[in-house]
Amino acid sequence: MQLSRRSVLFAAFAASSTAALAACGSSDSSSSTGTGAAGAVDGKGKTLTVLVAAQPNYPTQFAAWSKQVTDAFTAATGATLAIETFSNSAEETTKIQASIVAGTGPDVYQLGTTFTPVAYGTGGFLELSADDWKAIGGREKFSPETFGMSGPSEDKQIGIPSATRPFVYAYNTEMFTAAGIASPPTTWNDLIAAATKLTSDGTYGMAVAYADGYDPWKYIWAFTEQTGGSYVSEDLTKAQLDSEQVKNAVAQYFGLLTQHKVVDPAAVGWKSGDALAAFSGGKAAILPMTSAAAVPALDQGAVKGKYAFAPLPDVAPGQTSRPAGAPPAQSIVSGDNLAIASYTPNKDLALAYVKLVTDAEIQQAQFTYFGNLPTNKEALAAVTSANPVLAPMAAAEKGSTPTAFTGAWADVQNGVQNVVVQSLPELAKGSVDPASTASLLEAANAKAQASLDRAAR
Template sequence: YGLGTTFTPTAYSTGAFVKLGDNEWNQLGGKDRFVPAALGISGPDESNQIGIPFVSRPFVMAYNTELLSAAGIEKPATTWDEFTEQAKKLTKGDQYGIAVAYKDNFDPWKYIWGMSIQAGNPIIDGSKVRIDDSITKKAYETYFGWVTKDKVVDPSSVGWANPQALAAFAAGKAAYFPMTSPLSIPALDASAVKGKYKYALMPTVPPGESSNPSGGKPAASILSGDNLVVADYSKQKDLAFAFIKMITEKDVQLNYFKVFGQLPANQEAAKELETNEMIAPALESGAKSVATPFSGAWGDVQLSLTNVVVQSIPDLSSGSVSDANLSQRLKDEQAKSQTALDRAKK
């Protein structure tokens, strides 16, 4: 079976998939053939793994080289505060600093989790959920502030999904397009910004800070991609592992990248792509990715992080999200997520 990385903890909690020991890794050609960071969400620890990395989809940001140069910006921002300040310089007329998609089903929670983990809040901290933590509240305030306070995104983005944000960047209407990947290359190379864009790491320092505070991790992206798992009830386990070994070989992975644009999980294949200037930032992001918490409750927690944004869309459309409304939404989702975590730990 193929699983998205963030679904792997849920699959693990069922107990329905083969745990990978020395014998299984040997059948696959060895654990060391995979990019080390890609193994970060294969299981709760190195002794209890079910996920075999297949492809990697780390997130980066695209930026318009001409717009940054015209604004006197020498290099992309590395902190979220710097990112917001640069976006202000890049916003004028119908051109905005950032293209984001507030109504996307997948993007919003990644910003919040990323800013939170960078500041030291993993969201699930042992037996406690920390959605209503001041760190995470600051993340929402920053993310919402781009449209309500800083005015650096198109007001229409409150209703956008990711393809609409991509279209705005592709039309030259935005200088930055965060939370994307090299999968956007075909669209961008067929657009007005062909030859005028590059990728860079998204900021790795949280809002309000000039460096990561104690406990904070400079996460460039969630650990994103696909894992492969083998059902414990399978009568053809050896055949399944042989197939997985074949499709994670260097040459096969490079060909898969060429056809589908998915980055290799095979370490040799990934290293070969490091000389590709366009792809290199995504490979670096993959190496600096941090896994979301390995918990069977993560799906519910992720949904709660998204729900805060969904419930705030009407407020964003009207131009502001009050402190009272945001605090109440965080409190409500905290309770739901804590219940999910308590249930998962029983």
């Protein structure tokens, strides 16, 4: 009898769970939002869901940002704002995948710039019309460089720039002064020369994170672009990872350690956090490929008050100038875009949200909370004028170059990254055989080409 009762209870629980699971599959997304005569959005009784990156390092600030945005959104539209978070790109990808297949999910997504081409490839996001841009507040309010990763062309943009993180280099002003280096170098040759001068007695000129999951391909990309090459042909049909420019770029990147010896040999195993720690601890004079996000760590380290930023050089190592037509490529167009799901029944509300968080007020608040630079021109000017140390970042943003806007980008980027990862054992021994990197690049190129072919279908 006791067993029976337990079984019945379990059956009831299971049945209710099944019903609950079934209920999860349906949500109220029936009606669209009305737009008032004056253009104001009437969203009373509606809920807009947005998926944004979690900020584990800034929990209090994230709570404050959420409250500010939610209150402002409700005041402007009468609707409720539900903020969901993802903690890593895999989680976001899974969410996007499930939402696109099901045709239901968050209305607005925050996308990394290099992920935007992949999201575009799914066809699951709204291509913004002229009216949509008008509803957001117009293109004019954004820094033009930030549109570099919004879409394949101006009339096919899905990404609205919401934050920018241009890459720069940080340098130890005290060490520079002591070494008689008057101003931050603007070419890689000069930067390497400065680093050579600053390498001595256990202190190294540069902190380079060779084992990082993201940094290496950016160095190699910059060196490639600055010598007139490219990972992918301009028409996005041909992978060029086996080109001479890329091979030379890889050699120059490894040469910082093997040839110029301005990098700590232990950096072969460093992630970006290790490079940051070396610089902030005064063990390295120059920290390339960093961003405004490093400021809190630097201000807690031994270099507090003794560092400054500068745009990364725009002339590749071994070169005295860029070939005609080669871009400065001081930074990739890096940051976050917002994209509106094409299945959303709340398009007007979604546009109102995007307008709100890209307007000057929230953009400035976003910098205060998380250190993300504004994409809004007015807010960027206000932030850089209040924080002169960030002025080089605004300059770097102007010198940034977009990466190829193709759904195959993940294979391209990972291909180059994999070349570096597999070469690390050789690098640890002090020299990397060009023939082995060439072989790895050829394999990466074949994969990237297959992916580009898929994208072109």
